[in-house]
Amino acid sequence: AQDVRTASLGIMKAWAFYSPSMAWFAAAGTCLVLWVGGRSVLEGKMAVGELVAFLLYVGMFYEPVSRLHSLNQLIQAGRAAGERVFAILDAEPEPGHIPAAGLRPLPSRQDSSRQVIFRNIHFSYRTGKEVLHGIDLTIPSGTSLALVGPTGAGKTTLASLVARFHDPTSGEVLLDGVPLPRISLPELRREVGVVTQEPFLFQATIRENLELGKPGASDMEIETVLRAACAFDFVQALSEGWNSKVGERGVRLSAGERQRLSIARALLKDPPVLVLDEATASVDTATEKQIQQALDHLLAGRTSIVVAHRLSTVRKADRIAVVEAGRIIEIGKHDELIKKGGLYAKLWSIQSEHAELHTIEDLFTAS
Ligand SMILES: Nc1ncnc2c1ncn2[C@@H]1O[C@H](COP(=O)(O)OP(=O)(O)OP(=O)(O)O)[C@@H](O)[C@H]1O
Ligand SMILES: [Mg+2]
Known part of the structure; x- marks a missing residue:
């Protein structure tokens, strides 16, 4: 600067x-x-x-x-x-991206997903104090884990470690038993798909934006993922269909539409592991339903880590981890956590009394 x-x-x-x-x-x-x-x-x-x-x-x-x-x-x-x-x-990749101990190929896959393990993760951003204080987590192959917690708890940070947007200060993340630094970056990019909180679309056609997920995808594949992401109808309605340009100098898309396109892109890529930072932008009920349906398609059968904001997403996750101030304070299935009577149970009791509260943030604010 x-x-x-x-x-x-x-x-x-x-x-x-x-x-x-x-x-x-x-x-x-x-x-x-x-x-x-x-x-x-x-x-x-x-x-x-x-x-x-x-x-x-x-x-x-x-x-x-x-x-x-x-x-x-x-x-x-x-x-x-x-x-x-x-x-x-x-620019050269950061030195940390070149493994000291050499690369190791991932074991061949049994099914379409992989297991993710966080082992005693501590993390601080270069400038700040520690954000994650010793995270231990195992996400079995093919299951979903929802992260919930108040704003600033470290959910996005934790999820982004799987895609190696950052490396932990200490501890390690393993994919099917292989520490991430020992997996080549191109291979890791193929294995881990990311849908961010603010979906990013390039100034290009819808098709080109989707093809980032899979270069050279056929029309058939494009149509299939657009349908699965509940995006086919609005794309079809554009003057040039999926050849319409999007972005600042193209068609303006709503937050909900952009989100469904980024889900379609992830579907096309079809990665064994998915990191999803759910968008917080509020959408109307009809769009909400469509996004929910799109997410169901996206998460099915995949190992996924979802930073969840919608109650429906949390409810459907195989397991839920409550993150507070850089620590996991509760983890388990929905019913288990409700029975346990901790913070998660408290949030849901608030929700049952206030039907107007729709997001996890609302509940944390109200608690
Ligand atoms: N790039 C960064 N550099 C420095 N500090 C950061 C950076 N990104 C996040 N932080 C800090 O790390 C902590 C955790 O942030 P994180 O984004 O992981 O929270 P979160 O749980 O995802 O919150 P939200 O629900 O608002 O998205 C916060 O205190 C935040 O200020
Ligand atoms: Mg976040």
């Missing part, structure tokens, strides 16, 4: 110097011509018309010069931007 500040200050200083000095030279030139020319006219050596013509020539001379000057500015700005882009393109 300091560098950016210095650089932009530098540009502004140069600009502040160049542009008045250009104007100054232009004005001085005109004055000089007027001074010398005016005297010649008075002395009768030159006609007034000649002086006027001369003044026009001076103007014509300065115009391209000042244009050259702004061109130079454009080039400078472009070069600076280019340097930044190439710096990113040339």
